[in-house]
Amino acid sequence: MPLSPLTTPETTHQTEVEESLDAPWNVVVHNDPITKMDYVTMVFQKIFGYARAKAERHMLEVHHSGRSVLWSGSRERAEFYVQQLHGYQLLATLESTA
Amino acid sequence: MIYRASDSQDGIVLAELEPFFIRLLAQIPACADPGVHPAARARLFASPSDEPGENMLREDWRELVEPELAHLFITAQETVATDLKALPLSESLGAEGGPGDYLPGTVALTIPQPHYEAWLSTLNQARLVLAARHGIGEREMAPDLSALPSERRSRALLHMFFHEVAGQALLTPPASAKERALLAMCQHQVLRQLLDEQNSPTDARERALLAINFYDVLQQLLLRELGYA
Numbered sequence: 512m513p514l515s516p517l518t519t520p521e522t523t524h525q526t527e528v529e530e531s532l533d534a535p536w537n538v539v540v541h542n543d544p545i546t547k548m549d550y551v552t553m554v555f556q557k558i559f560g561y562a563r564a565k566a567e568r569h570m571l572e573v574h575h576s577g578r579s580v581l582w583s584g585s586r587e588r589a590e591f592y593v594q595q596l597h598g599y600q601l602l603a604t605l606e607s608t609a
Numbered sequence: 610m611i612y613r614a615s616d617s618q619d620g621i622v623l624a625e626l627e628p629f630f631i632r633l634l635a636q637i638p639a640c641a642d643p644g645v646h647p648a649a650r651a652r653l654f655a656s657p658s659d660e661p662g663e664n665m666l667r668e669d670w671r672e673l674v675e676p677e678l679a680h681l682f683i684t685a686q687e688t689v690a691t692d693l694k695a696l697p698l699s700e701s702l703g704a705e706g707g708p709g710d711y712l713p714g715t716v717a718l719t720i721p722q723p724h725y726e727a728w729l730s731t732l733n734q735a736r737l738v739l740a741a742r743h744g745i746g747e748r749e750m751a752p753d754l755s756a757l758p759s760e761r762r763s764r765a766l767l768h769m770f771f772h773e774v775a776g777q778a779l780l781t782p783p784a785s786a787k788e789r790a791l792l793a794m795c796q797h798q799v800l801r802q803l804l805d806e807q808n809s810p811t812d813a814r815e816r817a818l819l820a821i822n823f824y825d826v827l828q829q830l831l832l833r834e835l836g837y838a
Contacts, residue, residue: 544747545740545821547828550733553837590666593657594674598681600733604658 534609536589538582541602542573554599555581558592583608620724621834624717629800631696631716633823638690640820641682641734649741653734654678682734688727692720725831732824732831743817750821764803764815771799772822776829 540551548570555566559582572579581603582592589605596603626634643649654675658666695718720728740746752765774795803819832838 543737544750545736545745546733547825547832549832549838550729550828553832553835556837590657594678597655597657597674597678599730600653600737602655604656606658606660 534607535583536586537580537606537608538589538592538596539578539604539606540569540573540581540596541604542577543602546601548574550599551601554596554601558595558599620719620721621830622717622719626696626716626718630823633820634718635693635696636820637693637731637735637824638686640739640824641686641689641731643738643741646738646742648744649738652737652741653682682730685727685730686734688724689731692718692724692728695719720831722834725835729828729831729835732828736821736824736828739817739821743814745814745818745821749818767799767803768818768822770795771803771819772825774799775823775826 540555551570551573552563552566555561555569556563559566561569569579569581581596582589586605593603593605623630623634643653654671656667657663657670657674697716749765749768752762752769754762754765757765774792803815829838
């Protein structure tokens, strides 16, 4: 039995929403001229468990490029990381990759 | 010597503190409080998203997350304020932060090891709030000296010297009495030059920059103690 024309758009819409929700979210840290570079490196190590070298690479990317993507994944987890970063007073946002 | 750091099992000891540094230390919790200053509040309670379609997230953040962050920041400030109670009361500093009724060079402050994280957080809050309140940014923190007019260049140089000399004294305690005396002399000279400009209209901003630089040195010391610098 063919699908009713009315149901098709709804199905399409739902699929788009699901895809959008599934798309990874980036946790981005932005440059701030006041916060010390060593402090930023410490925060990356503590929150993400990164080794010092990796944390420093991200810190330097923030310093030179103005931003660095620290983590990508589920929205819920991204919000959690942004809150943690704000707790250390870093400028962090979450961005959709969709 | 104005102050020095010595490691002990209990924590860091800032010793031989003189009135200027006692005042800077005593002001830390107040400096960290953004009050109702819009720029300071916006910096401490930043938006979690720049995307236009995330209004609901921003609203939820203001309602649910910001109070938690505020609690976190205030708790750290209270820990620092408790440690600072060991400093002489403000009235004993004298009207102008002069010698007052204690012997200069005899005041010390201990930062207990379990409080390092609270100090790091509060010092960072204080630096950010001071910078936001006084419009201090990249130009002041890393000035391009060649691009500055001569008056501002000399001031920027003095701030850089202060930062360097304060950092040397704290991070690399002097090895000999001669080195100690030289560092003390440098600190006094640089500080006197900076504080002589009290009558200029930019006085509050200059003082904020001094505090930001001094708190930066303290943060560096704590990060080193924690093995992060």
